[in-house]
Amino acid sequence: MTDIRSVDVPREAGFGDFVQLLKPRVMSLVVFTALVGLLVAPNNLHPIEAFAAILFIALGAGASGALNMWWDADIDAVMRRTQSRPVPSGMVQPGEALAVGLALSGLSVVMLWLTANAVAAGLLAFTIFFYAVVYSMWLKRLTPQNIVIGGAAGAFPPMIGWVCATGSVSLEAVLMFMLIFVWTPPHFWALALFMKEDYSNAGVPMLTVTHGRKSTRAHIMAYTVMLTPFAIGTAFTSVGGPVYLAVATVLSAEFLRGAYRIWRRDEIVAEADKYKVEKAVFRFSLLYLFLLFGALLAEAALRPYGLGGW
Amino acid sequence: MSFQPEHEIHRRRFSRNLGVGLALLAFIGLVFALTVVKVTRGTSMQGYDHVVQPEMAPVEGTQ
Numbered sequence: 284m285t286d287i288r289s290v291d292v293p294r295e296a297g298f299g300d301f302v303q304l305l306k307p308r309v310m311s312l313v314v315f316t317a318l319v320g321l322l323v324a325p326n327n328l329h330p331i332e333a334f335a336a337i338l339f340i341a342l343g344a345g346a347s348g349a350l351n352m353w354w355d356a357d358i359d360a361v362m363r364r365t366q367s368r369p370v371p372s373g374m375v376q377p378g379e380a381l382a383v384g385l386a387l388s389g390l391s392v393v394m395l396w397l398t399a400n401a402v403a404a405g406l407l408a409f410t411i412f413f414y415a416v417v418y419s420m421w422l423k424r425l426t427p428q429n430i431v432i433g434g435a436a437g438a439f440p441p442m443i444g445w446v447c448a449t450g451s452v453s454l455e456a457v458l459m460f461m462l463i464f465v466w467t468p469p470h471f472w473a474l475a476l477f478m479k480e481d482y483s484n485a486g487v488p489m490l491t492v493t494h495g496r497k498s499t500r501a502h503i504m505a506y507t508v509m510l511t512p513f514a515i516g517t518a519f520t521s522v523g524g525p526v527y528l529a530v531a532t533v534l535s536a537e538f539l540r541g542a543y544r545i546w547r548r549d550e551i552v553a554e555a556d557k558y559k560v561e562k563a564v565f566r567f568s569l570l571y572l573f574l575l576f577g578a579l580l581a582e583a584a585l586r587p588y589g590l591g592g593w
Numbered sequence: 594m595s596f597q598p599e600h601e602i603h604r605r606r607f608s609r610n611l612g613v614g615l616a617l618l619a620f621i622g623l624v625f626a627l628t629v630v631k632v633t634r635g636t637s638m639q640g641y642d643h644v645v646q647p648e649m650a651p652v653e654g655t656q
Contacts, residue, residue, distance in 0.1 A: 296605065297609055302612075331626050331627060331630045335626075
């Protein structure tokens with residue numbers, strides 16, 4: 284008589300563990316930015332086509348997340364923040380993560396091709412390749428600029444959304460790409476200043492470790508300055524308008540002020556108030572991106588009433 | 594005779610099977626909906642039946 288309870292079975296993953304493999308929190312940002320890219324485009328897709336396109340873009344992003352978790356399981360096991368991810372915690376076998384990643388990559392690209400067009404599908408394929416191979420496998424462990432490179436992968440979704448509707452890349456799509464691309468470094472480095480993860484143990488060259496915290500503060504300031512012309516400039520394209528210009532101006536001024544405060548502080552002051560400014564700027568940077576894309580959406584929503592745009 | 598109480602591992606397996614099953618069903622539904630949309634919005638579709646289609650004949654003088 285066998286009793287399954289007495290056998291020491293390996294832990295087996297439930298459905299939720301596989302969902303975790305797709306990094307659902309990153310996916311929610313992808314859904315939002317891709318949706319904005321798709322909705323502000325001049326051509327309109329049928330709602331079902333739009334829904335399917337966003338779903339497959341999100342699925343592609345999830346697939347690249349699974350591939351990243353397969354490749355980075357050794358790093359994730361070392362760092363506190365990532366120890367409970369499905370692969371390092373033993374819920375999902377590395378081979379399963381790889382299989383899910385590859386299968387969903389293929390599925391999402393083919394389905395986006397059928398739903399929208401070949402250019403959008405090609406961009407999605409490139410994004411997955413860029414995040415999984417160029418970022419995760421190649422440059423993440425090689426250069427302290429890894430955050431900048433990873434940011435490019437996160438910047439593609441609004442561009443893909445735009446291309447789904449229009450069939451080609453245009454200035455507006457490139458500007459939406461640049462918004463996220465240049466926004467990512469100050470956002471993430473602000474986090475790195477107060478999280479103090481043990482990146483050196485994990486063998487990831489983080490700017491705070493390789494170049495020091497003072498240099499990281501200067502980098503945050505520099506990237507925030509670079510971000511401002513893109514944020515303001517977008518207002519004068521076909522997707523912008525007075526509402527967006529007002530929102531972008533106020534947000535940029537506030538972001539610049541925060542970055543300046545981070546830049547002027549040193550570690551002693553920051554330690555004393557428990558990284559209050561860094562935490563505030565990190566939280567604000569999330570709001571910044573959300574409101575900026577929200578303002579683009581507002582312009583698109585006002586357009587049918589003759590109010591959006593110039 | 595009574596059955597063994599369900600082991601936790603079976604609950605996990607069931608959750609996985611149910612999840613995959615529902616995902617596949619949703620996928621089928623989505624592909625069907627997409628097909629309906631694409632077909633009903635389809636522009637200039639042509640069925641190749643046994644009818645003479647003059648517009649497909651090569652224009653004289655071009656070849």
